[in-house]
Amino acid sequence: MSERRHLNRHHRRAGSDRMGRADRLIYLCFLMVVSLVFLTYGKVIFDIASQGIGQINLSYLTDAPRQSGRAGGVFPILVSTVLVLAIAVAVALPTSLAIALYVTEYLAQGSALSSLFRSSMLILASVPSIAFGLFGSSFFAQFLGLGTSLLTGGLTLAVMIIPICAFAFVEVFRLLPTGYRTGAYALGAGKARFILCVMIPTCTAEIITVVLLGTGRALAETAALLFTSGYSDRMPESLLDPGRVLSIHIYDLAMSIPGGDRMAAASAVLLIGLFLLISSVGLYFSKKAHP
Amino acid sequence: MNIISRLSEPKPAAAGHTAQVVPCPAGPPVLEARAIRVGLAGRDIIRDVNLSLQPNEILAIIGPSGCGKSTFVSTLNRMIHHTLPTAKVEGEIWLNGGLVFPSSASAADLRCKVAMVFQRPNPFPFSIRMNMEFALKANGDRYRPGYADKIEQALRSVNLWDRLKDRMNDVATRLSGGEQQRLCIARALLSDPDVILFDEPCSALDPVSCTAIETLIQDLKQRCSVIIVTHNLAQARRVSDRCAMFWLRDGSGEVIETGPTDRIMTAPNHEITRAYINGEFC
Numbered sequence: 001m002s003e004r005r006h007l008n009r010h011h012r013r014a015g016s017d018r019m020g021r022a023d024r025l026i027y028l029c030f031l032m033v034v035s036l037v038f039l040t041y042g043k044v045i046f047d048i049a050s051q052g053i054g055q056i057n058l059s060y061l062t063d064a065p066r067q068s069g070r071a072g073g074v075f076p077i078l079v080s081t082v083l084v085l086a087i088a089v090a091v092a093l094p095t096s097l098a099i100a101l102y103v104t105e106y107l108a109q110g111s112a113l114s115s116l117f118r119s120s121m122l123i124l125a126s127v128p129s130i131a132f133g134l135f136g137s138s139f140f141a142q143f144l145g146l147g148t149s150l151l152t153g154g155l156t157l158a159v160m161i162i163p164i165c166a167f168a169f170v171e172v173f174r175l176l177p178t179g180y181r182t183g184a185y186a187l188g189a190g191k192a193r194f195i196l197c198v199m200i201p202t203c204t205a206e207i208i209t210v211v212l213l214g215t216g217r218a219l220a221e222t223a224a225l226l227f228t229s230g231y232s233d234r235m236p237e238s239l240l241d242p243g244r245v246l247s248i249h250i251y252d253l254a255m256s257i258p259g260g261d262r263m264a265a266a267s268a269v270l271l272i273g274l275f276l277l278i279s280s281v282g283l284y285f286s287k288k289a290h291p
Numbered sequence: 292m293n294i295i296s297r298l299s300e301p302k303p304a305a306a307g308h309t310a311q312v313v314p315c316p317a318g319p320p321v322l323e324a325r326a327i328r329v330g331l332a333g334r335d336i337i338r339d340v341n342l343s344l345q346p347n348e349i350l351a352i353i354g355p356s357g358c359g360k361s362t363f364v365s366t367l368n369r370m371i372h373h374t375l376p377t378a379k380v381e382g383e384i385w386l387n388g389g390l391v392f393p394s395s396a397s398a399a400d401l402r403c404k405v406a407m408v409f410q411r412p413n414p415f416p417f418s419i420r421m422n423m424e425f426a427l428k429a430n431g432d433r434y435r436p437g438y439a440d441k442i443e444q445a446l447r448s449v450n451l452w453d454r455l456k457d458r459m460n461d462v463a464t465r466l467s468g469g470e471q472q473r474l475c476i477a478r479a480l481l482s483d484p485d486v487i488l489f490d491e492p493c494s495a496l497d498p499v500s501c502t503a504i505e506t507l508i509q510d511l512k513q514r515c516s517v518i519i520v521t522h523n524l525a526q527a528r529r530v531s532d533r534c535a536m537f538w539l540r541d542g543s544g545e546v547i548e549t550g551p552t553d554r555i556m557t558a559p560n561h562e563i564t565r566a567y568i569n570g571e572f573c
Contacts, residue, residue, distance in 0.1 A: 108376055179413030183475070185373050188403040188482060189429035197425060198415055 087154025153229025359544025469500025
């Protein structure tokens with residue numbers, strides 16, 4: 001009897017040892033993948049930073065580019081970038097929120113129309129950005145007569161990020177606890193009051209995160225802006241002027257300007273810094289919304 | 292008389308929060324459901340349900356899971372359109388002598404007079420004050436200077452004022468489960484409802500909180516009528532004046548017996564009710 005008990009104990013221990021080895025193996029695999037990814041990204045950031053950070057100083061941020069960008073600064077380019085981004089977010093945020101609210105609150109879940117909306121947004125979110133660039137060029141620039149301008153670029157970016165944001169908003173709103181919805185309606189609230197006073201305030205942090213996701217996508221975009229916002233590195237005087245955004249500036253310096261590599265790296269550092277700044281501000285408000 | 296004027300008929304003033312035995316007066320029912328049928332995907336969830344609720348009465352709805360108790364209760368204030376949007380509801384619902392279903396009158400107005408408290412406490416993740424103010428605004432109360440008094444009165448009714456008066460800016464979801472449920476009841480009381488529907492209000496709570504809610508339900512009897520759905524027969528015995536037994540027959544929920552709680556618990560007429568009360572289906 002005691003022998004059998006001893007054997008059982010032995011088998012259990014052997015089993016747990018085997019599991020322990022498997023756990024360690026899986027842990028090491030994950031650690032290896034994570035380290036590899038971090039090292040790769042670290043190398044990319046390090047290379048860009050080591051080349052570009054030395055070029056960045058106050059006059060780089062406040063001067064206009066000279067010698068096709070080989071010298072001078074990036075001030076007009078920063079202004080164009082911020083304007084294009086502001087137009088894109090100002091148009092995309094309310095539009096994608098409206099789409100998501102319509103899909104979640106006004107269409108029956110699982111209905112054919114709701115499924116069609118969701119799958120359309122998913123497909124549009126994966127359309128190559130060059131296709132949006134061509135659309136923006138033919139629709140906003142030519143058909144609406146806005147020409148190659150910051151407005152055309154911003155609107156094109158908005159069209160590009162609306163499906164991404166709308167799809168993410170739908171998922172955010174679907175995850176809202178059912179109790180909030182039933183609680184609000186049971187108190188006599190109408191749909192508008194529920195959306196404005198419960199749904200949006202409750203999801204503020206998630207809404208900010210989705211906007212940051214869209215902003216990051218827009219900030220890094222080059223292909224969609226090639227035909228829409230233009231190459232001009234002059235200071236824009238109105239939204240109907242062409243303007244060069246940072247990503248196009250980097251592309252131009254790296255691909256077309258001999259000796260432009262260092263300045264391209266400096267602009268890349270600036271682009272990363274700009275995104276970090278926007279993300280930090282977004283995360284601050286996101287944390288404030290959900291203390 | 293139109294629906295809005297019927298909904299706003301004067302009611303007896305609310306008394307203090309000490310429990311007193313209030314006899315159930317016989318007379319016109321405050322709420323009446325006639326021949327209610329709820330169909331979903333070609334199947335009747337409940338059929339031919341006729342129930343009435345007297346003023347200042349507590350009616351317990353008992354029966355096994357899945358026999359349509361919660362579905363029935365959610366038809367009474369048309370919440371079913373949110374919980375089961377594709378359900379087809381037939382029959383009539385009368386409140387204070389006025390037809391409220393079918394009716395073109397606003398469901399929101401109806402819900403102010405037939406309030407509801409759910410199984411799980413569902414305060415919004417805002418401050419206690421904002422939760423209460425939301426209810427007042429949802430009721431169409433635009434007189435903001437009166438909010439503080441109304442909120443204090445409602446929280447006193449659920450015995451929470453002394454505990455929460457200095458914590459009104461705390462996030463409501465950080466309260467204990469029992470406190471959250473009492474806050475939800477206080478929120479529902481702000482519209483001065485004629486009827487409060489409780490859908491298994493204690494099933495997610497510990498016994499101490501459960502006792503507090505039961506005492507509160509009995510206190511509420513002095514200011515309105517109550518329907519409580521419960522699986523807990525002891526709870527039905529403790530709090531209710533009358534019971535309605537739901538049972539699943541041919542896949543649809545039906546009321547098989549109604550009567551005073553004492554009689555239903557001791558000498559039910561229906562064989563199934565007797566077996567259910569005695570736990571013979573366990």
